[in-house]
Amino acid sequence: MLIVKHNIVAFVLVLISSLIIERTTHIEISIGNLLYLPVGAAIFSYLLFGFGVLPGIAIANTLIGYFIWDNWFGIGLTGFYAHAMVGSLVPIAAILMMRYFKLAEFYNGTKINFRHVIFLVILTAMINTLVKFFIFMGAIPEFHAPAQFILIHFVSNTLGGLVFIYGASQLSDFLAKR
Amino acid sequence: MAYVMTWVGTFEDGGEIVLSHYLYLPLGAKILMYLLFGYRVFPGVIAACLVGGVVLMNSWNGHFFIGMLSACAGAIAPIVAMCIMKQTRVSNFSNLARVDFRHVLFLIVFTSVISALLKFFVYTQDLTLNINAVTFITHYITGDVLGGLVVIYLTLHVIVPILKGFFPQKSI
Numbered sequence: 001m002l003i004v005k006h007n008i009v010a011f012v013l014v015l016i017s018s019l020i021i022e023r024t025t026h027i028e029i030s031i032g033n034l035l036y037l038p039v040g041a042a043i044f045s046y047l048l049f050g051f052g053v054l055p056g057i058a059i060a061n062t063l064i065g066y067f068i069w070d071n072w073f074g075i076g077l078t079g080f081y082a083h084a085m086v087g088s089l090v091p092i093a094a095i096l097m098m099r100y101f102k103l104a105e106f107y108n109g110t111k112i113n114f115r116h117v118i119f120l121v122i123l124t125a126m127i128n129t130l131v132k133f134f135i136f137m138g139a140i141p142e143f144h145a146p147a148q149f150i151l152i153h154f155v156s157n158t159l160g161g162l163v164f165i166y167g168a169s170q171l172s173d174f175l176a177k178r
Numbered sequence: 179m180a181y182v183m184t185w186v187g188t189f190e191d192g193g194e195i196v197l198s199h200y201l202y203l204p205l206g207a208k209i210l211m212y213l214l215f216g217y218r219v220f221p222g223v224i225a226a227c228l229v230g231g232v233v234l235m236n237s238w239n240g241h242f243f244i245g246m247l248s249a250c251a252g253a254i255a256p257i258v259a260m261c262i263m264k265q266t267r268v269s270n271f272s273n274l275a276r277v278d279f280r281h282v283l284f285l286i287v288f289t290s291v292i293s294a295l296l297k298f299f300v301y302t303q304d305l306t307l308n309i310n311a312v313t314f315i316t317h318y319i320t321g322d323v324l325g326g327l328v329v330i331y332l333t334l335h336v337i338v339p340i341l342k343g344f345f346p347q348k349s350i
Contacts, residue, residue: 101284103268119266126291130315137312146311147302150295 007056010045014060017041017164022068036156038064040164043091043124047106047117051092058088078139082132090131094124117165125157202321204230206329209256209289213271213282217257224253244304248297255293259285282330290322 017037025033038061045053061084065072072079098104104116129150137146204227211219227249231238238245263269269281294315301309 097284098268101280102278103263103281103284115266116268119262119268122262122266123288130291133315134312147299150298 003052006045006049006053009056010041010049010053011056011060013041013045013168014038014057015064017160018060018064018068021160022064034152034156034159035163036153036160037164038087038160039091039124039128039157040121040161040168042088043117043121043161044165044168046091046095047112047120051095054088054092058084061087075139078135082135086128086131086135090128091120091124094120094127098123112169114166114169118162121161121165122158125154125161128157129153200317200321200324201328202318202325203329204325205252205256205290205293205322206286206326208253209282209286209326210329210333212256212260213274213277216272220253220257224250227253241304241307244300244307247300247303251296251300252293255296256285256289259289259292263288283327286326286330287323290319290326293322294318 017040021033021035021037025035042057045057062080065079065083069079069083072083095106098116098120104113104119106113106116106120132153133146133150136149208223211223228246231245231249232242235245238248260271263281263285264271269277269285271277271281271285297318298309298311298315301307301314302311
């Protein structure tokens with residue numbers, strides 16, 4: 001039952017972060033936006049609850065893409081692969097990569113090691129950007145600015161990841177103290 | 179030494195700047211030099227890149243300015259990667275004896291991606307070049323990773339044992 005609860009929390013986190021950027025910024029599939037919070041929500045959920053929350057994150061990404069972004073702005077299955085599948089799996093790949101290369105312990109006892117998490121966010125943003133770029137490049141006919149796509153996606157993923165994780169950890173600290 | 183290593187690595191490069199090679203040795207040489215001697219060999223590395231580009235690659239097939247910028251990007255990429263890894267405390271390359279070999283492997287991959295992206299941003303500024311973005315990035319990453327691995331492997335398993343054979347009393 002615990003894994004179901006964790007999945008629900010991860011689902012809510014990704015859903016809320018997606019709705020925040022949907023309401024506050026303009027998103028275009030070939031450009032993106034400058035603060036992509038759902039990456040942070042996914043990384044935060046994986047670090048907090050483990051890889052078991054993958055279904056919750058994948059379902060949240062799928063629902064957002066299909067209903068809120070109108071079937072991924074009309075590109076359908078390609079959007080599903082790039083946003084829902086890649087967006088859900090890339091943080092896992094980055095965490096596994098860091099563990100395999102013995103790069104990081106994400107926790108010092110019970111406290112989160114924020115510097116290692118910063119590196120994880122950068123690595124996730126890099127992989128996410130490249131994989132999405134390779135997928136979208138062949139699928140979107142009006143793909144005119146590849147350098148702009150890579151830059152904006154990398155910056156938005158990094159900023160979104162850092163902002164979300166920092167905000168969530170501060171909020172959880174504040175709530176724990178009260 | 180950084181100059182010579184990077185220059186030697188450039189010899190096998192045929193000079194097709196928008197495609198690169200599947201075995202690009204200079205990146206491995208640059209990483210090795212930065213690991214061995216620190217960031218102070220940057221002038222030697224960048225000089226080697228520029229001379230290699232002008233002499234061996236015919237001034238980057240006539241795209242001198244863009245080629246020069248790309249050489250700078252290639253020389254800076256390992257420093258950027260090492261700085262990010264050091265600042266986020268995932269690895270510290272200042273004491274080479276204590277460095278985990280897996281960290282070096284990761285550094286090669288990480289540097290390759292940064293180098294490929296920086297070079298891509300540079301080359302897209304030249305509108306006369308017809309660049310296929312996916313091919314460009316995949317070729318550069320593959321070439322840099324394979325070249326880096328080959329250089330590090332040769333250094334550890336060929337050059338160091340030979341040097342140990344010649345100088346058995348020294349700690350190499």
